[in-house]
Amino acid sequence: MKPEGGGAAPALRVLIVDDEAPARSRLRDLLGDIGAGQPSRVVGMAANGVEALRILEAEPADVVLADIRMPVMDGVELARHLGRLDKPPAVIFVTAYDQYAVQAFDLAAVDYLLKPVRAERLAAALGKLRPPARVADATLAGLAPGERRHFSVSERGRILLLPVADVLYLRAELKYVTARTAERDYVLDESLVQLEEEFPQRFLRLHRNCLVARAAVLGVERAGEQDGEAHWAVLLKGVDERLAVSRRQWPAVRQALGV
Structure with missing residues (x-):
């Protein structure tokens, strides 16, 4: 992001x-204080990650100053969604908690500021972001305080946020994973293995290509006996659909569901 002709x-x-209005105002004021050395323009202020993504649909940003602990969507999950954009903004985490792995943020080319933020420290952080750095999703996944609340779905040039709690099952199809809700299907650019590792308590493997949400299971039934391919199938809440359980996975499924 070097200026043409060596200008400013x-x-x-x-x-x-940031979920606290005074913290947002302080960062805005600090940006004004360091404007001579690190010129910037505030394109918006949000109270959580969901609000931030909506703002970015209309106002692109070069850098996001994000608190880590926020309701609805925290800063780490926000950074993971941003990393899926074609041109992701850089992310600088701002937090009152120092127990996070600062070295890991450095490896991911993301800076980390402790509250109360000092003007010179903010200026130094912004100085690292010319050109903006890309966030490493694998590193963020390891630093996240807990599992994600949303999946990122890219549709028609924008990111849709799919609540994880709405997903009935996940099915691997070719290079993608289909997430099924009571209303429709969504395509995720993620692997089934990674999703199983991230959500071990939420999703249960039925066979090599399918994970079912434990909370969505209504019961099980014996199916396919008439054509000689007898197997167990899972019944789902809210949809008239059965998911086959492989012979290999049936003992684990039976134990997990208590049937």
């Missing part, structure tokens, strides 16, 4: 994300 650096477009 262009203003960074900044999005501030």
